Structures are given as structure tokens and as C-alpha cells.
Amino acid sequence: MKTKRERDMNIPKRDNLKGALRRIRYQFPDYPESNLMYSVVERAVLDLQSRNEGYSAAKYLSGDIFHAEIIGIDSDWVRQTLRTAGVDLTQWMK
Numbered sequence: 001m002k003t004k005r006e007r008d009m010n011i012p013k014r015d016n017l018k019g020a021l022r023r024i025r026y027q028f029p030d031y032p033e034s035n036l037m038y039s040v041v042e043r044a045v046l047d048l049q050s051r052n053e054g055y056s057a058a059k060y061l062s063g064d065i066f067h068a069e070i071i072g073i074d075s076d077w078v079r080q081t082l083r084t085a086g087v088d089l090t091q092w093m094k
Contacts, residue, residue, distance in 0.1 A: 013086075017045055020085035027073050037067040041078065048087060058092035 047057035
């Protein structure tokens, strides 16, 4: 049986996440190191669909996204891209 918190959560739709990831991916240069950094960010975004991993993913994406920053991509821009796609990171922090 689901808890009240689980019933109230709005898990992002995969299509919304994929659209946001396409915009984010375009900003990462096509080099092995940046591909690895993108993979970490991508995993965190996809983990937002998981009730088990969602909190950790939202916590990572709400702070300094090191794996984007090291490539020169602003964490705030990543979060704004996710918000534009309808992803609410704050729901995991309740």
C-alpha cells in the first residue's frame, strides 16, 4: 500500500525527461571525458523516475552538479532546463 507521500508525488514522465536530456546533452562536448560526465548527469535525471533513487537524484541535481560544472555547464541552467520540462525537484525534499 502506498503512503500519503507516495500518492502525492508527481513522478516526471519519461518523455519530459528525455526531452530535457536532449537539450542538456547538446551542451556537452563529444569527448570521452565529457561523455562520462554527461552519463552521470543523465543517470541522475533518469533516477527521478524511481521511488527508491529519486531522493538522492533530486538532492544531487538541486546542488552544484559537479559533473556538469567541470565541463563548463552551469548547474542553474541544467535545473532550469529540467523545470522547463516540468520536473519538480522540490517534491523530493518534502
